[in-house]
Amino acid sequence: MSKIEMKNLTFGFDTMASLLFDQANLVIDTQWKLGLIGRNGRGKTTLLQLMLGKYSYSGTISHQLKFTYFPQEISDKTQLTYDCLQEVSAFALWEMERELNLLQADPEILWRPFASLSGGEQTKALLALLFVDDQYFPLIDEPTNHLDITARQQVADYLKAKRSGFIVVSHDRSFVNEIVDHILSIEKSQLVLYQGNFATYEEQKEKRDRYEQEQNQKLKKEIGRLQQSAAEKAEWSRSREKDKKGKPTQKGSGAIYDTGAIGARAARTMKRSKAIVNRMEEKADEKKGLLYDIEDVESLTMNYQPSYHKQLLKVEALQLSYTEQPLFPPASFEIKQGQRLAIQGPNGSGKSSIIQFLLGEFNGKVSGKATFAHDLSISYVRQNYEDNTGTLQEFAQAHHLSYEELLTNLHKLGVERKVFANRIEQMSLGQRKRVELAKSLATPAELFIWDEPLNYLDVFNHEQLEAVIQSVQPTMLVVEHEATFLQNIATKIVYL
Known part of the structure; x- marks a missing residue:
């Protein structure tokens, strides 16, 4: 072995x-x-x-x-x-x-x-x-x-x-x-x-994180108690220092101040106070180590604008082809307000071609038709986004986006702040994909069209996207191969 x-x-x-x-x-x-x-x-x-x-x-x-x-x-x-x-x-x-x-x-x-x-x-x-x-x-x-x-x-x-x-x-x-x-x-x-397997990992990881969070809460309470106790002891000690000068003993006929006894008691109390403070600091250091391995998967925001139309898109008997042979048999479907339609099929079956057709970018032969709701606003995540260039501020201005919202979602998706100063074309493929995704999330839209959004994203990003979609309930058309993601977000599926 x-x-x-x-x-x-x-x-x-x-x-x-x-x-x-x-x-x-x-x-x-x-x-x-x-x-x-x-x-x-x-x-x-x-x-x-x-x-x-x-x-x-x-x-x-x-x-x-x-x-x-x-x-x-x-x-x-x-x-x-x-x-x-x-x-x-x-x-x-x-x-x-x-x-x-x-x-x-x-x-x-x-x-x-x-x-x-x-x-x-x-x-x-x-x-x-x-x-x-x-x-x-x-x-x-x-x-x-x-x-x-x-x-x-x-x-x-x-x-x-x-x-x-x-x-x-x-x-x-x-x-x-x-x-x-x-x-x-x-x-x-x-x-x-x-x-x-991965399911076992998720279960055990959740238990570890929950235990650390519980320990952290206990530790915070302990530190609060120690802080209060240390403050009280320190205040008592300071008040005893004042008593050295102002409190006489009742011995004989003269006013004699027992400053030695008071000072000794104050010193002992101050020593105990310092010990408590030291214990508090040790607990605080111990607390720093807790929660360190809990992943910070923050909630994303999505600029979804619900439409007043009940039906946003209707596709009837659609066929696309580059040659005499159509990419797929006639396809018909509709997307109503709040629905999330996933298109599935083998590579080369025409999934991305349908999206290109809907956006007016398909150059092949078309039969059938598609009808959009009037004045429909669309936010699009593309498979190919090499034309994203410039600084993030220039990019936000060019796409009429909130610069702050773009940066916030980028950071939540795992892009480090030091990367924000880089030009987009100098970023890694994973970082550039997150720019494309953050752009879509920040774009006000009634319909989100995402073409393989999970490429170059990690498992935690998958879960973030699932969470924001489940929370916001946007209207979407999605092409994606990750089965768990589709199972968690799609309300209907069309197979090519």
Whole structure:
């Protein structure tokens, strides 16, 4: 039974910034199917890169393994897929065909240029390469990107059937829940290991957080009591100091002040007062450590403007095509006030094309029609948002948004304030996605149209979006592959 053991692991990209890992200790059994989760920027991919030896670090990572990493880098995507994969790692053709069949991918994709494959086909080809040689231990980073619901289930079934262990990073809760038997959570101050799937992690994490919150409340009460007691003792001591000068003893006929006895009592009381203050400070320091690993998932705001129209959109016998072959059979649906319609279907079935048509951006052939309510205001989250540029203030002005509301939602979504000074085109993909999403949330609208809003977002962001949608109850049209999200927010579903 092989192990991966980390001792006193310490790492940070910038010595002036906080460390991603500080004296972390962990033992992983390589037979586990381990899900690695945590907020964006917490160090999930970095931990995999440390295991691969890509960065220098303090401490030790001990193992007797050869790691392989997904997604592998393809140098020349114009080559045949077979040649691209052979350059990464040599394999026997029959072994690769076996893995592709297990992934329900046509082995014929090996004889097409890698660049011509769909995102899902590329993902399956690289996953097949990952498992074609069982001498390697797989580190799998976000395998569900570019996969539709059907393909995600196919990959989940494939990974579940593997006898060997692996580590997988994914923000798709349903996917992780199906395939893993252990969860490693990168929390604010530590690495925490949970036995079980994602549902088990959520349950145990909730219990830990609730316990810490209860302890925190008790500690606050204790500190309040100690503060009051310390203040009372200090005040008594000060009053006794005054008594040294003003209170005579009744001894004989003269007025003699027993300042020595009063001073001794005052000193003893002051000493007790200081001891209480010290205890209070110790309790306060102890309190600082509590709640540190509770994730601050703040409530988002959504500028929903309910329409006075009962029906906002009606689509009748709609078909779209780029060639003679339509993308889907005739589709009809309607969206009424307060409904949230999800459009589902395989990649390439025309989901995003419907959105493009509704927004007047579809360039192919159209039959059927769509009718909008008069003067309908729409807020849109796009799949492609590379044209978002400039400073955040310039961006807010260009889109007639409240700058404060934009920044508030960005921060709540996990974008650090120091990033606010950056130009959008200099931000990471995850940060740029949050800008696109924060723009939509701040845009006053009667209808929200979101095209794959969860790409590049972490699990906590998923839950934030679910919470604001469930609270505000906006009218929406959504295209998304994350099953848990749709289950929690959609009121009706159209399948293509």
